[in-house]
Amino acid sequence: MKLTRPDYAAPADAAGRKGLAPVICYPVETLPRPDLAAYRAARAGWQKTGETLVPPREGRCFTVPAGHFFRIRSIEGPQVGDLNLWNAANLSERFYSGKTRALHGTHLSTGDQLWSSHPYLRPMATITDDTLDWYGFDAFGGSVHDVIGTRCDPYTHNLLSHGGQYHHCCHSNLTRALADARALALPAAEALVHDVLNVFMCTGFTRDTGQYFMKASPVRPGDHLEFFAEIDLLGGLSACPGGDCSAEHSSDTAACHPLLVEVFAPPAPPAGWQSPAENGYDRSHGR
Ligand SMILES: [Zn+2]
Numbered sequence: 001m002k003l004t005r006p007d008y009a010a011p012a013d014a015a016g017r018k019g020l021a022p023v024i025c026y027p028v029e030t031l032p033r034p035d036l037a038a039y040r041a042a043r044a045g046w047q048k049t050g051e052t053l054v055p056p057r058e059g060r061c062f063t064v065p066a067g068h069f070f071r072i073r074s075i076e077g078p079q080v081g082d083l084n085l086w087n088a089a090n091l092s093e094r095f096y097s098g099k100t101r102a103l104h105g106t107h108l109s110t111g112d113q114l115w116s117s118h119p120y121l122r123p124m125a126t127i128t129d130d131t132l133d134w135y136g137f138d139a140f141g142g143s144v145h146d147v148i149g150t151r152c153d154p155y156t157h158n159l160l161s162h163g164g165q166y167h168h169c170c171h172s173n174l175t176r177a178l179a180d181a182r183a184l185a186l187p188a189a190e191a192l193v194h195d196v197l198n199v200f201m202c203t204g205f206t207r208d209t210g211q212y213f214m215k216a217s218p219v220r221p222g223d224h225l226e227f228f229a230e231i232d233l234l235g236g237l238s239a240c241p242g243g244d245c246s247a248e249h250s251s252d253t254a255a256c257h258p259l260l261v262e263v264f265a266p267p268a269p270p271a272g273w274q275s276p277a278e279n280g281y282d283r284s285h286g287r
Pocket of ligand 1 (some may be wrong): 082151152169170171173241242249
């Protein structure tokens with residue numbers, strides 16, 4: 001974090017250097033944009049085809065065919081979920097939290113897309129509904145559904161707690177869930193777990209030190225975050241041991257609740273929609 005008493009005095013032109021206006025790194029106006037109205041219209045007459053209950057402090061996997069929708073629902077109490085996405089036919093293509101953040105910002109909502117890793121880099125899913133979109137940013141700079149917080153994991157916990165062993169961090173929950181879903185050994189599954197979308201979690205960076213913070217999630221039973229699957233997806237969701245993440249995670253002290261994943265098949269794909277092709281870069285890297 002930034003020193004509150006820097007080692008170096010500011011140069012004479014510091015105010016001028018610091019006063020320059022920022023430039024958006026990735027203007028998304030040139031991205032192919034999803035036709036949100038067509039996606040939403042496609043929901044008329046949809047049929048629920050399945051659901052997966054994710055117990056507290058556990059993870060579960062689920063599949064969603066391309067062209068179908070899924071909802072992550074709060075059902076019994078405020079609860080944060082850590083979401084992983086893979087191409088169901090190729091687990092090496094997985095959600096790329098960092099590039100999604102660079103393209104869409106620190107927190108996601110309706111109309112944002114979840115992008116896949118290199119060399120595929122294409123939309124895996126599009127957010128089509130978010131009942132917490134009213135939250136915006138609060139006075140602390142906090143917001144919901146972040147792509148800044150990686151995932152709680154037993155290695156960081158071990159460092160911070162001087163040797164603690166805790167087995168129900170989201171990283172481990174997702175590892176067990178993927179191992180079970182695809183009959184993988186734990187090390188093979190663990191290597192495929194990746195940085196998440198923190199569903200319903202309320203987070204930000206402190207203004208003075210830039211440190212990552214969390215606060216109690218505003219989610220309540222009945223809220224949901226809804227996605228459209230752009231490609232055939234294997235999803236993994238962990239009901240974080242932090243519960244609503246108001247105090248601590250990586251322990252069994254927080255009140256935790258289940259989350260429900262529901263999958264819906266529309267009667268027809270959205271008008272004009274095609275599953276996106278893999279990225280068009282030729283991969284010659286200048287050779
Ligand atoms: Zn967690």
